[in-house]
Structure formats: structure tokens, C-alpha cells
Amino acid sequence: MCSEFDIIRQYFTRPVTKAVLGVGDDAALISTTAEKELVIAVDTLVSGHHFFADTDPRQLGYKALAVNLSDMAAMGANPCWATLALTLPRNLIQKSEAWLDEFSAGFFELADTYQIELIGGDTTCGPLNISVQVIGEVEKGKALLRNGARPGDDIWISGHLGDAALALAHEQQQINLNPDELIQCLSALHAPIARIELGRRLINLAHSAIDISDGLMADLEHIVESSSVSATININEISCSSILRKYLSHPVAISCLLAGGDDYELCFTASVRNQKEIEELSLKLAIPLTRIGKITQGKGLTVLNSNGTAITLETRGYDHFRT
Ligand code: ADP
Ligand code: MG
Numbered sequence: 454m455c456s457e458f459d460i461i462r463q464y465f466t467r468p469v470t471k472a473v474l475g476v477g478d479d480a481a482l483i484s485t486t487a488e489k490e491l492v493i494a495v496d497t498l499v500s501g502h503h504f505f506a507d508t509d510p511r512q513l514g515y516k517a518l519a520v521n522l523s524d525m526a527a528m529g530a531n532p533c534w535a536t537l538a539l540t541l542p543r544n545l546i547q548k549s550e551a552w553l554d555e556f557s558a559g560f561f562e563l564a565d566t567y568q569i570e571l572i573g574g575d576t577t578c579g580p581l582n583i584s585v586q587v588i589g590e591v592e593k594g595k596a597l598l599r600n601g602a603r604p605g606d607d608i609w610i611s612g613h614l615g616d617a618a619l620a621l622a623h624e625q626q627q628i629n630l631n632p633d634e635l636i637q638c639l640s641a642l643h644a645p646i647a648r649i650e651l652g653r654r655l656i657n658l659a660h661s662a663i664d665i666s667d668g669l670m671a672d673l674e675h676i677v678e679s680s681s682v683s684a685t686i687n688i689n690e691i692s693c694s695s696i697l698r699k700y701l702s703h704p705v706a707i708s709c710l711l712a713g714g715d716d717y718e719l720c721f722t723a724s725v726r727n728q729k730e731i732e733e734l735s736l737k738l739a740i741p742l743t744r745i746g747k748i749t750q751g752k753g754l755t756v757l758n759s760n761g762t763a764i765t766l767e768t769r770g771y772d773h774f775r776t
Contacts (some may be wrong), residue, residue: 477679478599479527479664484589492589492596494524498580505772510552512643513583514559520666521587522567522647523717527664529597529656530589532649537574540582567649575585597652597721602663602680606722606748609659609731611648611740614669615697616641618713619706627705634696645717651742654734655721662721670766671678673720674754680722685755686746686766711756712766722748 455463469475471589474482474488480494498517502508518535525532537560545552564571569587620638623630634691648664655662661680665672669691677684693710700706709737723731728744735742756764 456725470750474596474598480530480589480661482528482596484593488593489590490593492525492528492530492591493586494521494528495584495586495657496520497582498525499585506581508695509643510555511559511562514556514561515563515644516559517583517585518560518563518569518587519645519647520717521585522563522649523645523664523666524607525587525589526648526652527597527662527719528589528591529595529652529662530591531587531653532569532587534570534588535564536586536588537571537578538582538584538586539574540577540579542581543578545581575621583601592656595656597655597659597662598617598679599661599680602676602684602722602748603660603724604682604748604750605725607661607728607744607745608673608684608686608720608722608746608748609742610665610669610691610718610720611651611742612646612716612718613692613694613697613741614665614716614718615706615710615713617645617693617715617717618668618709619697619700621713621715622705622709628700628703630696637694637696639704642715645715648719648740650721651734651738651740654738655719655723656732658727658731659721659723661721665716665718665720667714669716669720670712670754670756671709675749676720676722677752677754680748681752683749683751683753683755684746684748685757687757689759690743690745692741692743692745707764708766711764 466476470648473484480492483491485491498504504513522532576763620635620642622628623635661676663672663676671686691710697706697710731742758764
């Protein structure tokens with residue numbers, strides 16, 4: 454069967470003339486004024502697929518917006534407006550409206566943090582499905598794209614990777630976390646922090662960026678392909694929580710680190726010259742920023758083990774039609 458990305462490429466990718474940037478990056482760009490471009494992204498969460506049907510509605514409202522804000526962060530954009538398309542099962546709201554109270558509270562908690570206005574949407578009845586579109590702004594010509602990586606660039610990631618996927622692995626009984634570990638990993642899964650401020654500050658420091666939503670390897674591969682370069686990263690350099698580190702001898706934990714979904718951290722590439730400034734930014738924003746490898750000429754992505762041998766994984770990341 455073809456992959457999610459084959460489908461997008463084959464059926465829905467067309468050249469744009471009125472937009473600045475169409476299908477293929479974390480968001481689209483439209484030029485509206487002489488100084489600014491609009492940045493537009495949409496993401497859908499499907500019950501039983503992206504979240505368990507009994508997920509706390511407040512967390513769900515928060516996360517539905519957070520995953521879109523992550524795409525804004527990856528473009529270096531300032532999020533301003535949102536629309537919300539909700540499909541709700543009748544039985545969810547028939548008995549009580551508590552679910553909606555909680556869902557909307559979670560949504561607006563995050564919206565208010567960034568002064569994002571909900572300006573429209575759609576509400577229908579059917580299997581639970583939440584689709585949020587976010588519209589942001591970026592200074593004209595300054596958006597961070599996937600296609601700007603250059604040979605010699607350092608590859609960086611923000612935060613720690615793999616905890617959200619580790620929580621999911623526990624829920625699916627692939628690994629056994631203790632209760633404290635589970636609480637911490639579940640918070641990564643349910644309440645991802647979009648790196649909006651980091652994205653904005655990277656505008657003049659990074660050559661390319663993507664948010665890690667489908668797994669580090671899959672998302673870095675998007676940078677590599679769009680930029681027509683190759684990348685080598687070192688598993689030892691990838692920052693992870695002490696919890697994930699504890700389980701690293703387990704293949705499931707390695708897979709969570711390299712190919713787990715739902716991290717919502719940024720992966721970006723930057724000239725070696727900017728290393729010091731990026732390290733200072735890390736201190737200023739109190740966000741770990743770690744160099745994990747290099748961009749080189751050529752094709753493809755290589756992940757090296759501690760002994761310098763290449764790691765192969767069965768899956769490189771999340772694909773809706775292959776996983
Ligand atoms: P992300 O993980 O950043 O949300 P995706 O991998 O979902 O990005 O999508 C990759 C690109 O394909 C994006 O530019 C997105 O807007 C575009 N895209 C995805 N599905 C469709 C579709 N059905 N029609 C048009 N464009 C699509
Ligand atoms: Mg993205």
C-alpha cells in the first residue's frame with residue numbers, strides 16, 4: 454500500500470502561483486501585505502487513532518491546538534487565529550455537556566497563552582474527530598523551511614525525545630514503566646509544549662526546520678529530501694529523559710527515541726558559525742538544544758550507534774497508512 458506521503462505527493466501536490474508556498478512543508482505561506490506572510494496549518498485528531506476515546510477532554514482540547522502550534526513553531530511563525538472543526542458523537546454530549554466544558558477550557562487555556570483568537574469552524578455529529586487550523590504570521594521571506602539545509606550544517610534538536618512514545622508503548626504493554634515514570638511520560642504525550650518562542654528566535658539562526666511529530670528519523674528525512682542533502686546523526690547525542698535512558702537497552706525504547714511520534718520538538722539545521730548563539734539561546738529560553746549530527750553532501754539519513762555502526766530500524770516513524 455502507498456504511504457501517507459505518496460498519497461499527498463501523487464494526488465494533492467500541485468504547483469502554486471498565488472501562494473508563496475503550497476503542499477510539502479509544516480505549513481503553507483500566503484503573501485498578504487508588503488511586510489508579512491500568512492502561515493497556515495491544519496491537523497486532525499481521530500478518536501481511537503490519535504487518542505484513546507476516554508482521554509481527558511481538557512487534555513484533548515489543549516493538545517488539538519498544541520499540535521498545530523508546533524507546525525507554527527517549525528516555520529518560525531507567530532500564531533494569531535484558529536478555526537475548529539468538531540465532529541461529536543451524539544452520546545458524548547446527550548447526557549451532559551461536561552465534556553464540552555472541559556474540552557473548550559483546555560483549548561482556550563493554550564489559545565490564551567498566545568492570544569490566539571478562535572474565529573470559526575464547523576460542528577457536526579459523528580465519530581469523534583477534531584480538526585484545528587491555525588493561521589499565523591511571519592516576516593516576509595523569513596519563514597523557516599524544510600529545504601534550506603546545507604552541507605556542513607549542524608543538526609540540532611530541542612528538548613528530550615521519546616517520552617510520549619514511551620507512554621504509548623506502556624499503554625500498549627510493550628514496555629513496563631513504574632507509576633512515577635508513567636506520569637511523567639504521559640504528560641509529554643498529553644501536554645506537548647509547542648516551541649513557538651524558539652521557532653521565532655531561530656529565524657535568523659537556522660537554515661531549515663521541521664517539528665518532530667512523526668518521529669525524528671521520518672521528520673529529519675523530510676529535511677534531507679527537501680534540501681537534497683544527506684544527514685548523519687549519532688544516537689548517543691540525542692537528548693532524552695533519564696526515564697528513557699534507563700530503558701535504552703530495550704529495542705522498544707530505541708524505537709521510541711528515533712522513530713516514536715508525538716514529540717513536538719523542533720529539529721533544525723544551522724551553520725557551525727551559529728553554535729555559540731544557539732547555545733546562548735538555549736540558556737535564555739531554558740530549553741535544551743542539542744547537536745546530534747551533521748548535514749553532508751549526498752542522499753539519505755544514517756543513524757550511528759555508539760560503536761560507529763549504522764542502526765537499521767523496522768520503521769522510521771509514524772505513517773497513517775503503514776503503521
Ligand atoms: P505535518 O506533519 O507537519 O502536519 P504532514 O506530514 O501532515 O505535515 O503533511 C505534509 C504536507 O502535505 C503539508 O504541507 C500538508 O499541508 C500537506 N497535505 C497533507 N494532506 C494533504 C491533502 N489531503 N491535501 C493537500 N495537502 C495535504
Ligand atoms: Mg510538522
